[in-house]
Structure formats: structure tokens, C-alpha cells
Amino acid sequence: MNLNAVQEIEHAIDALTPDQREELYVWLDEHYLQTGDMQLKAAIDAGRFDDRITRALADHKAGRTEPL
Template sequence: MTKLQQIEKSVESLSDEEMKAFAAWFEELRWQRWDRQIEEDSKNGKLDRFADEALADFRAGRTRPL
């Protein structure tokens, strides 16, 4: 049995309360990983192109207030 299969089996056996707590924990973990990835991409310049495009659109008047 793979590690993932073991996890799936364990999750399937959780009570409703345990599932609720697990889901909240897992969602927080996903957001933490997302934040770390965004920070890493930002530090490595992977988002610079998007910022440059947004600024160019703003300067050219191709934006509108939210």
C-alpha cells in the first residue's frame, strides 16, 4: 500500500468531527504552501512580467477603478 493510499484510508475512517478538524487543518496547510510559493516566485522574479504588464496597462489608461 502506498503512502497516499494509507492516508486516504485513514481519512475515510475519520468521524464527522475529526473530518471537520482535518479539513480546516488541510486548508490552512494549502494556503501556507501557496503563500510560500508566491513569495519564492516573487523573490526569483517569476512575477515581474505580470507586474510590468499591469503597470503598462495602467500607464496607458487601460484600467478602471475597482
């Protein structure tokens, strides 16, 4: 996508009514943001975070963590 296309999209979004903008946000959430959620779930299911989780739990058990 070239810069002109991005600028065209920006201008089109700026021209939307609040209701149309809300509809766009819902559509983006359904089509794009949930894709990231599915990728994260797949990574978790594949064990890609197991090492980090194990280290974090060990640090917490050893008292090397602080409340947020």
C-alpha cells in the same frame, strides 16, 4: 495513489463528524495550502512576476484598465 485509495479517503471523510471534518480542514490548511503560499512568495521574491507587474502598471497608467 490508486483509485481505491482515493475512494477510501473519500469514504473516510464522509464518515467524519462535523468537528472531525473541521479538524481535518485545519490540518490541510496548515500542511498543504500554506505550501502554495510559500511557493507564491518565493516566486514573487525571485522576480518571476516583475514583467507582468510592470506591464500591468503601464497599462493602468495609459488608461487601458477598468475598475473591477
